Amino acid sequence: MNEKIHVKTKINDDYVEFLCEARQSLLEVLRDVLDMTGTKEGCNDGNCGACTVILDGRIVDSCLVLAVEVSGKEIITIEGVANVDKLHPIQQAFLEQAALQCGICTPGFIVASKALLDRESNVDEGRIRHWLAGNLCRCTGYDKIVRAVMAAQENTKI
Amino acid sequence: MQGDLILKNFQYSAPLTLDQALQYMDSFGSKAKALAGGTDILVQLRGNRFDMEMLVDVKSIPELNELSYTDSAGLSVGAAVPCVRIYEDSLIQQNYPCLVDAAYLIGGIQIQGRATIGGNLCNASPSGDTIPALIALGAEAIVCSKRGYRSIPAEDFCVGPGQNGLENGELLVSIKFPPPKLYSGAHFLRFIPRNEMDIAVANVGVALTLDSNKQTIESARIALGAVGPTPLLATTASDFLVGKEISDDNLYGAAEIAKQIASPITDMRGTINQRMHLVGVLTKRALQKAIERAKGV
Numbered sequence: 001m002n003e004k005i006h007v008k009t010k011i012n013d014d015y016v017e018f019l020c021e022a023r024q025s026l027l028e029v030l031r032d033v034l035d036m037t038g039t040k041e042g043c044n045d046g047n048c049g050a051c052t053v054i055l056d057g058r059i060v061d062s063c064l065v066l067a068v069e070v071s072g073k074e075i076i077t078i079e080g081v082a083n084v085d086k087l088h089p090i091q092q093a094f095l096e097q098a099a100l101q102c103g104i105c106t107p108g109f110i111v112a113s114k115a116l117l118d119r120e121s122n123v124d125e126g127r128i129r130h131w132l133a134g135n136l137c138r139c140t141g142y143d144k145i146v147r148a149v150m151a152a153q154e155n156t157k158i
Numbered sequence: 159m160q161g162d163l164i165l166k167n168f169q170y171s172a173p174l175t176l177d178q179a180l181q182y183m184d185s186f187g188s189k190a191k192a193l194a195g196g197t198d199i200l201v202q203l204r205g206n207r208f209d210m211e212m213l214v215d216v217k218s219i220p221e222l223n224e225l226s227y228t229d230s231a232g233l234s235v236g237a238a239v240p241c242v243r244i245y246e247d248s249l250i251q252q253n254y255p256c257l258v259d260a261a262y263l264i265g266g267i268q269i270q271g272r273a274t275i276g277g278n279l280c281n282a283s284p285s286g287d288t289i290p291a292l293i294a295l296g297a298e299a300i301v302c303s304k305r306g307y308r309s310i311p312a313e314d315f316c317v318g319p320g321q322n323g324l325e326n327g328e329l330l331v332s333i334k335f336p337p338p339k340l341y342s343g344a345h346f347l348r349f350i351p352r353n354e355m356d357i358a359v360a361n362v363g364v365a366l367t368l369d370s371n372k373q374t375i376e377s378a379r380i381a382l383g384a385v386g387p388t389p390l391l392a393t394t395a396s397d398f399l400v401g402k403e404i405s406d407d408n409l410y411g412a413a414e415i416a417k418q419i420a421s422p423i424t425d426m427r428g429t430i431n432q433r434m435h436l437v438g439v440l441t442k443r444a445l446q447k448a449i450e451r452a453k454g455v
Contacts, residue, residue: 002167022170045201049268058271064200068170133354134266
């Protein structure tokens with residue numbers, strides 16, 4: 001039995017405590033310890049972006065973060081993107097633009113897109129494609145995803 | 159999950175001081191590894207690349223997080239500073255655009271928020287994207303152990319594929335860059351078949367200084383990556399340019415000479431011929447852009 005480490009962190013604005021082994025990734029703890037299975041495992045080596053979460057304001061691949069590293073940090077996962085009773089505009093746009101098929105990459109794309117639209121305004125197609133280069137989709141071919149992010153941007157303009 | 163099956167457990171520590179970190183590096187010796195961004199080491203641990211007992215997270219150590227620049231001392235980048243802090247820094251953008259070129263094309267945004275140039279150097283991949291830029295810019299790796307500090311020129315830091323020159327007990331603390339000289343410019347170029355998120359087929363970093371008339375090259379450093387067991391300083395090609403006028407012929411000449419030290423392999427990313435060709439093309443283009451920057455165009 002490996003020694004467990006006690007970690008206190010903040011996930012989607014809630015204070016969370018968990019026990020983990022040093023070797024466990026944040027992705028593993030989110031899914032298998034905290035039962036937050038919205039974040040997906042794709043490649044488990046930092047190539048596909050399916051496990052993207054926001055860590056202290058920056059997107060990271062949660063498969064390449066050890067769970068012990070998030071002590072005292074703030075994490076946003078796909079579960080924290082929607083309001084209680086309403087989808088986030090990016091989620092709504094993904095539905096309306098049919099920007100998903102199998103759905104495995106979708107949480108990663110939505111979290112990464114949210115981080116972009118939260119940081120920058122008036123992003124163009126080139127910027128969206130560059131920002132999302134670390135997210136792979138093997139179904140849609142990206143066009144609908146990029147269009148959905150652009151539509152979400154339009155819909156959130158006041 | 160995949161990681162469950164193959165990632166062996168280890169001890170983890172996140173020391174708050176350099177002394178404490180060096181204590182761990184010293185007592186665990188070859189069984190200790192440093193963790194900065196984790197974008198290489200966690201993947202390698204899953205692949206059982208090394209027998210490790212202690213992972214020392216260096217991100218809480220002040221010296222390794224420092225990013226400082228002065229006109230007299232130049233730039234110091236702590237070994238745990240992620241790429242995003244480098245390319246978003248206005249002083250680095252202004253004084254070391256070549257470093258921004260390299261830091262901005264490592265992985266995607268997710269990787270750039272975590273990956274460090276210190277880690278890139280320590281990982282010592284033949285194709286490591288910041289390493290030719292570091293070599294061209296004349297960077298020095300500042301390493302520390304319980305015995306004290308020493309400095310290693312970037313071109314001597316990598317000693318083989320995936321092997322760095324650190325001794326047991328040593329930790330990379332920072333990377334120092336000399337202040338940019340007047341009329342100097344540098345550039346980094348990588349060739350990959352995609353736009354982003356790929357490993358270099360070949361990459362080249364160059365830095366040069368012009369005379370005050372901006373006609374003649376006074377000094378040059380050309381560095382090549384992914385075309386040998388380690389990134390290389392192309393000394394003969396660099397020296398060829400010293401005292402030469404800026405002309406297409408001279409830049410082409412240097413690019414041809416640079417090929418002589420390349421010893422690429424054929425693999426899934428490219429053939430020997432393609433890589434040799436790329437050394438020529440990338441060297442010439444990087445020189446042209448570095449000259450533009452030196453002229454302040």
